[in-house]
Amino acid sequence: MMQFLRDAFFRRLALLLLCSFVIVGALFLLLMRYVVSAHQNEVAQNLHRDLARHLVDQHALFIDGQPDKEGLYHLFHNLMVLGPNFEFYLLDPQGEVLAYSADPTQIKRRHIDIGPIRTFLGSPTEIQRTIYGADPRDRERRKIFSAAPVNRDGQLKGYMYVIIGGEVFDNVAQGVWQNQILRWVVVVFLGGLILSLMASLWVFGLLTRPLRQLTGDMQRFRAVGLQRELSPTPWDANANDVVHRLGSAFNALTASLRAQYLRIKTVDEMRRELLAHISHDLRTPLSSLRGYLETWLIKREELNPDDSRHYVETAYRNSKKVHRLVEQLFELACLESADVPMHFEEIVLAELIQDVLQKFALKARQHCVRMDVTPQDSTIVVHGDIEKLERVFSNLVENALRHCGRGDEIIVQLQPRGKEVLVSVKDSGCGIPADDLPHIFEAHYRAANSVPDNSGQGGLGLAITKRLLALHQVDISVCSRENHGTAFEFQLRCS
Incomplete structure (x- = not known):
């Protein structure tokens, strides 16, 4: 409870509840007093409804057409001794006070005002609503009464007007209200009010505990950020409680933000590492290119045509390696962007692969490597971007050709499977060590038994291939055994 009240928001809420309880309690006390008083007045008026009529019937109030003031004085005095709750007044037909029992x-x-008296006399004799009339002792106060007409010889001489709950009654009632019993009633009521307030605060604290837990999670997340993983409160995403659903959404959001942060951090580290490798790979051919060109410029007058051609051709080969490496870097950077354009169309897969194999046919013959696609079925049609798929097969075939020797073979196998076709690019080359397989698609990664060449690949071919297939929402896998060949597999959606 104390921790609950230390929060400024909940302190204000507790103060608001306290004020509400006090206001409601005060209104309840006033309403209770009003209802009790109204009930007592209604009961008293209906109980003494015929009091004035009995007085008129049993006493001669007028003598020779005039009010018997001495007789009325003794009558009123005796009646007030017997019933101090009443005050007696004799009125003329216009409402003027002719005689009374009170101190002048x-x-x-x-x-x-005789209007309420006429209403009272005109109402039925059974229980009725409370009617209030003027109190002669006060210019504004109104009280319940009993009234009866005074008739002599068929003429209205006036009204007997009896105030119920006179001045003596008011004084006694006020004293009773202020006595010890009623004070204890008020004390007990206020005590119950305070207990109700404390119980309400306790219940409210229980109900808002999930909200405080969620606030704590947010504060811890703000303090730690994305640098360190937190142990968030387990929230039920399917609960009917909105706080639980909000907490579950917050946990999912923080987990997603942390995953993105780690991914960005990993990509950033990989890019720095890649740039370090690329700068090394660029430095070698650039240094060679610059060295041969400087040598040729210095000694071109002394060199024979064959030596001069050798220097220029070597510089040219190195420039091609730099060009190829720079192109791959730009390609990989473009593929990692979020808005790579895709142009999907229907592609006869066997024909596309035949075109790719034909591109490498001369190099394959030079290395005595057999290449083929099976089956050569023109009915296998896939849906994809032909330019990007051609790049995928070119990278895979070129990579396989680079790791094959005399007598090896490269087979591209197509296996239709319902709405998809499984594509396997297999070679019988040197294979990939098991420790290198998890990293084979990382940019600039080279296996331990990677074959060096002068093509300027830079270790980016397989990374580009994986990204190109990811744009088709396709994943690629590799299976290899060292000295037993390698197989790359992925599935394309048929048209």
Whole structure:
């Protein structure tokens, strides 16, 4: 509870609840007092409804057409001794006070509005709503009453007007209200109000505990950031509680942000490593290119045509390696961007592979390597970007050709499987060591038994291949045994 109240928001909430309880309690007390008083008035008026009529029937209030003031004085005095709850007034037909039982100094008004009296007399004799009339002791106060007409010889002489709950009653009632019992009632009520407030705060603390836990998770995440993984509160994403769903969404968001951060961090580290390797690979052919060109410029007058041609051809080969490496770097950078354009169309797969194999046919014959595609079925049609798929097969075939020797073979095998076709590019070359297989598609990675060449590959071919197939939403796998060949496999969607 104390931890709950230390938070400024919940302190304000507790203060708001306290004020609400106090206001509601005060309104309840006032309403209770009003309802009790109204109930008592209604009961009292209906209980003493015929009091005035009995007085009129049993006593002669007028003598020779005039009010018997001395007789009325003794009558009213005796009645007030017997019933101090009542005050008695004799009114003329217009409402003027003719006689009364009160102290003359306490009478504040001599005229009584007879409208409520007529309403009272005109209402049915059974239980009715409370009717209030003017109190002669006060210019504004209104009280319940009993009234009866005074008739003599068929003429209305006036009204007997009895105030129920007179001044004596008010004084006694006020004293009872302020006595010890009622004070204890108020104390007990306020104690119950305080206990209710504390119980409400405790229940509210339980209900808002998930919200405080979520706030704590957010504060810890803000303090730690993405540098270190946190142990978040386990939230139920399928719960009906909105806080649980919000907490689950927050956990998913932080996990996604951390995964993206780690991925970006890994890519950044890989790019730095790649740049280090690329700078090394560029430095060698550039140094060779520059050295041969400088030598040729210095000694061109002394060199015979064959030596001069040798220097220029060597510089040219190195320039081609630099050009090829730079092209691959640009290609890989473009493929890693988020807006690579794709142009999908229907492709006869066997024909595309035949065109790729034909491109490397001369080099294959020079190395005595057999190449083929099986089956040569023109009905196998896939849906893809022909330019990018041609680049995929070129990279795979060129990579296989580079690691094959005399008498080896490269076979591209097509196996239709329902709505997809499994493509396998197999060679019987030197294979890949098992330790290198998990890293074979990393940019600029070279296997331990990688065959060096002068093509300027830079170790980017397989990384480019994987990215090109990823644009087709296709994954590529590799299976290899050292000295037993290698097989690259992926599936393309048929048209």
